Amino acid sequence: DCRAVGRAPRGGGGANQPPPPPLRRALHSWNAAKDPDGPGLQLYDTLEALDPPAARRLRAEIVEPALLRAASAWTGDEGKDAVPPHRLFLVWRNKLPRMARAELLSTCLKTTRKYLRHRTPRDARAAAHLRAWRESPDPPDLAPLYAVVGPALARATRGPVAAVLQVLETWVGALPPLHLGCLLAGEVLPRWARELHASLVRPGGSAARLRKGGELYLVARRSVPANILQEDALVAKFLQAGLLMLLAGAEEDVDTLAALRPPRPEASSYAIVLAQRRQEGARKCFAAEQRPVPAPADKASVSFREVVERLATDHGVEFCPQEAGGGGGAERLSTTG
Incomplete structure (x- = not known):
């Protein structure tokens, strides 16, 4: 051939x-x-x-x-x-x-x-296919794919927290940090905080309660990617609140534990957190566009006389300022040559 x-x-x-x-x-x-x-x-x-x-x-x-x-x-x-x-x-x-x-x-x-x-999310190969798109040279706009995966993972967060966190681990690198952080802050960690708090206030020996609470905390801490923990303030606050709950439980501080009681998980969601962060991003972009651009130092206070003098010099013309008739200190700008 x-x-x-x-x-x-x-x-x-x-x-x-x-x-x-x-x-x-x-x-x-x-x-x-x-x-x-x-x-x-x-x-x-x-x-x-x-x-x-x-x-x-x-x-x-x-x-x-x-x-x-x-x-x-x-x-x-x-x-x-x-x-x-x-x-x-x-x-x-x-x-x-x-x-x-x-x-x-x-x-x-x-x-x-x-x-x-x-x-999504029952087939782990789905994460591999999305990750391959993200890691390709000059990747295209993948927003239509994220719009499918994000809500599907959000619907799958109703199960046990440890199992949900394990599922999300397979999507690290496939989903961008924005969407993964919204899933954690809007779906997973509110339920995790509620479960952690319940484990520390239920009847029973304090050692058993602390052991259960510590296990729950470590599951979340090990599952949250380091870059999201550093960049996502809301995710970091959830984990910080978990530590405070454990400290109050160890000290048997009932009042502090009552004050740290998390809100109902239904008050937050992946969609709500994602919408809030997109609005914040839009406001920051708008503020950056509206910020006035400072004038260069050499042009910030240039008088009309200086402009005329520079033009005359650039064109090889003699600059001859003269005092205008009638007093008052006014000048008449003229050129010769």
């Missing part, structure tokens, strides 16, 4: 010649869903080097439709279609024109979104 590509047509270049039939048949038999960077890519690169117009025709007639079909058909079932959309897009994005690249990206994201909607 490659030898057929290498034969130049008689009578000049191949700008108006159709692609060789063997190459067309080879591309038709290429399975883009299973082997996007295999023989199909190699044949296309060979033809593009020898006959760019023919390569463009084959790309539009065979390659682009094959890529769109492969991206649309992906379901994530192991053993059926092994190549996920993010890899399909990464292999071909620099070989497609702008419109075809945008169409392929839109199809890949739509297929991934559908997959995430049905697999």
Whole structure:
């Protein structure tokens, strides 16, 4: 097939010649869903080097439709279609024109979104696919994917706190810190704080209560990523309140424990915290745009006389200020030359 590509047509270049039939048949038999960077890519690169117009025709007639079909058909079932959309897009994005690249990206994201909607959070592979998109070179806007994953994880936080934190650990690196912090501050940690407080005030021996409380605290402390703990003030406040509860429990300070009683978890949610933080971000951006730009020091207080004098000097004209008639100290600015 490659030898057929290498034969130049008689009578000049191949700008108006159709692609060789063997190459067309080879591309038709290429399975883009299973082997996007295999023989199909190699044949296309060979033809593009020898006959760019023919390569463009084959790309539009065979390659682009094959890529769109492969991206649309992906379901994530192991053993059926092994190549996920993010890899399909990464292999071909620099070989497609702008419109075809945008169409392929839109199809890949739509297929991934559908997959995430049905697999989050019960399938750990869903986190791996989202992480692959985030870690790809020059990643696209993934907000439509986060809009599916965030609420799905929020709905899954109704179970035992330790199990929920373990699930969230698999999504570290897949979700950006903003969304992960909102899940912790809006869903998980309010329930964790409520459970921690209940373990310290229930009847029983103080040693048993402290042991249970300490276990709950350590589960949360080990599960919260260090970058979120450093950057998210609300998450840090929850853990700080947990320490204060443990201290009050160790001292059997009933009044302090009563004062530290957390509000009901239903008062907060992932959606509420996310909306608040987006509003805060918008206000900060608006304030930064409205902040006045200070004038340069050398132009902050320039008189009209100084402007005229500089213009005269720049144009090689003699600057001759004269006192205007009628007194009052007013000047008449004139030039000569």
